[in-house]
Amino acid sequence: MLVNILTLVGLATVTLAVPLDQLERRATITPDASCGGAKGYTCLGSSFGNCCSQNGWCGSTAAYCGTGCQPAFGTCGSGPSTTSTKPTPPTPTPTSGTLGDCLTKKNVPIRLTSSSDFNQLAQPYNLRLQYTPAVIVIPTTVQHITDAVTCAAKYNVKVQPRGGGHSYAAFSLGGQNGAMVIDLQSFQEVTLDANNVAKVGGGVRLGNLAQGIYNQKQRALPHGTCPGVGVGGHATHGGFGLSSRAWGLTLDTIVALDVVLANGSFIKATPSAYPDIYYALRGAADSFGIVTSFYLQTQPAPASVINWSFSIPNMFKSAASSANYFLHIQSFAQNASVVDRNLGIGIYMDGQGFSISGTYFGSLDNFNNKIKPELLRTLPTPTSQSATSMTWLQSLTALANGQSLSQPTTGYNQHDDFFAKSVVVPTSGQFTAATLTSYFDYIIKNGVNAANPWYTIINLYGGPDSQINAKPTSFSAYSDRTALWVLQHYGYTGNTGAPFPSGIIPFITGLSNSITSAQPQTVFPGYINYVDPSLTPAQAHAAYYDSATYAKLVGIKQNVDPGKVFWNPQAIGN
Numbered sequence: 001m002l003v004n005i006l007t008l009v010g011l012a013t014v015t016l017a018v019p020l021d022q023l024e025r026r027a028t029i030t031p032d033a034s035c036g037g038a039k040g041y042t043c044l045g046s047s048f049g050n051c052c053s054q055n056g057w058c059g060s061t062a063a064y065c066g067t068g069c070q071p072a073f074g075t076c077g078s079g080p081s082t083t084s085t086k087p088t089p090p091t092p093t094p095t096s097g098t099l100g101d102c103l104t105k106k107n108v109p110i111r112l113t114s115s116s117d118f119n120q121l122a123q124p125y126n127l128r129l130q131y132t133p134a135v136i137v138i139p140t141t142v143q144h145i146t147d148a149v150t151c152a153a154k155y156n157v158k159v160q161p162r163g164g165g166h167s168y169a170a171f172s173l174g175g176q177n178g179a180m181v182i183d184l185q186s187f188q189e190v191t192l193d194a195n196n197v198a199k200v201g202g203g204v205r206l207g208n209l210a211q212g213i214y215n216q217k218q219r220a221l222p223h224g225t226c227p228g229v230g231v232g233g234h235a236t237h238g239g240f241g242l243s244s245r246a247w248g249l250t251l252d253t254i255v256a257l258d259v260v261l262a263n264g265s266f267i268k269a270t271p272s273a274y275p276d277i278y279y280a281l282r283g284a285a286d287s288f289g290i291v292t293s294f295y296l297q298t299q300p301a302p303a304s305v306i307n308w309s310f311s312i313p314n315m316f317k318s319a320a321s322s323a324n325y326f327l328h329i330q331s332f333a334q335n336a337s338v339v340d341r342n343l344g345i346g347i348y349m350d351g352q353g354f355s356i357s358g359t360y361f362g363s364l365d366n367f368n369n370k371i372k373p374e375l376l377r378t379l380p381t382p383t384s385q386s387a388t389s390m391t392w393l394q395s396l397t398a399l400a401n402g403q404s405l406s407q408p409t410t411g412y413n414q415h416d417d418f419f420a421k422s423v424v425v426p427t428s429g430q431f432t433a434a435t436l437t438s439y440f441d442y443i444i445k446n447g448v449n450a451a452n453p454w455y456t457i458i459n460l461y462g463g464p465d466s467q468i469n470a471k472p473t474s475f476s477a478y479s480d481r482t483a484l485w486v487l488q489h490y491g492y493t494g495n496t497g498a499p500f501p502s503g504i505i506p507f508i509t510g511l512s513n514s515i516t517s518a519q520p521q522t523v524f525p526g527y528i529n530y531v532d533p534s535l536t537p538a539q540a541h542a543a544y545y546d547s548a549t550y551a552k553l554v555g556i557k558q559n560v561d562p563g564k565v566f567w568n569p570q571a572i573g574n
Helices: 001-013 020-025 099-105 143-152 206-217 229-234 277-285 317-334 366-378 394-401 433-446 504-516 537-544 547-560
Strands: 134-136 159-162 179-185 190-192 198-201 253-259 267-268 289-297 304-311 344-349 354-360 384-388 419-427 454-460 483-493
Touching: 099 134, 099 143, 134 143, 134 277, 143 159, 143 179, 143 253, 143 267, 143 289, 159 289, 190 206, 190 537, 198 206, 206 229, 206 394, 229 277, 267 277, 267 289, 277 547, 304 394, 317 366, 317 483, 354 366, 366 384, 384 394, 419 504, 433 504, 454 504, 483 504, 483 547, 537 547
Parallel strands: 134 179, 159 179
Antiparallel strands: 190 198, 198 289, 253 267, 253 289, 304 354, 304 384, 344 354, 344 454, 419 483, 454 483
């Protein structure tokens, strides 16, 4: 399919879809949903709708036909409610030529397989999953994106955005060959307004975001620890960081989004304007549009942060003993007399070492005299430990394991070769002694001397006053607001030039199964930012969304993207 598309780009002969006299009479109809302005294009007869909005876009809802509508370039009227979530899709018209012709005619910057930088741009973060896009769009304007999406829809080519490109399943490359990838590397704006809302381009990486808002006004956001991760997928599918128990997920800070929809329309989705699209983008954006800008409510950066860590020995000697140690940690994490929202906790293990670490927004004295003694009570004496007060940016840099917060805006070249799965442990179905014994028994038997490197990260999402779980399920399409723990199981090669070993996937799958099979009475969801490509669409939807949320998303998808322009193997509606 790819060869056919790319061959036709250069060889197809374009034929007229309508007679010449009809083309002459229609010459002033906008070819790309832009109306008015110097060109004087009209929306009358446009497949996007007959109303020309105040911003120069064609459509048929009140957002186009209501206040500010330009009667000189189309019809105007009250239209439906301004909160309509269904900008009118284009009416199919006879087509000719190729996808490449369409993009070239609209002057959309693209890269094809023949381009010198195509292979670098098409390289996935997870080198295990290689896909070849039909075309990579490198837009520098929103108009480029609207034109690209319109062309893709016209030629039935599936579309996915790429912000940072860190999708575990390479869904930002489409998750299959022959997709259109829209690379947002040129969208790098980071600015703060008078209300300390950050406007953030869809191609910004987390390290650059953190530095940008801190350097401007000493502001901060909750987000992950890897500075090279892009804000796009991170924010629209959750976005956990060690500050999230205090401030919520990155997703929770979104107050508005600028987005290009499947019909090429460009809207600003807020709680009051296009509320269903605003809902869907916060949890499932890859199925609904290309977010060009985020509007994120920032926090004052703390004056100081305590970064702390304890290495605990002898955790892989006895499954029963390790289960008891972890039960103490689980009890500690829910002890409101010691733990509040200001404490972030992460656990790391890899069959050799076991460490507990995190951050604390409070005094070093309070941490050392109140939190630390209760955490370490009954645990083996740490082999190493630290608790250090540092600035906000120093804390983020330390959490990034020394990586610079300043990340390249082009030419990003960090990759891995891995398979990962997630397990979300609900507060109502938290770990039992039997489950933890099963888990550590599996690690002792299979993980201590595993043939390939692996690790587990366990983050505390719940606990006393967690602001992650303070939101109701209906707040967004990210519907899991009852988690106590979220686990990531990650197996990798350590050698990205070698074939992927056959034993890693069954080992990581067994690691997750050692939990779920030992506690069959509990439903264990998954975390979509650790997206698992081994799941079927139905399994993925059940793992990442509750049934009511998913049903609502399917309805919105049918309204705003009935042709499934925005698609990956686990997209909404598959």
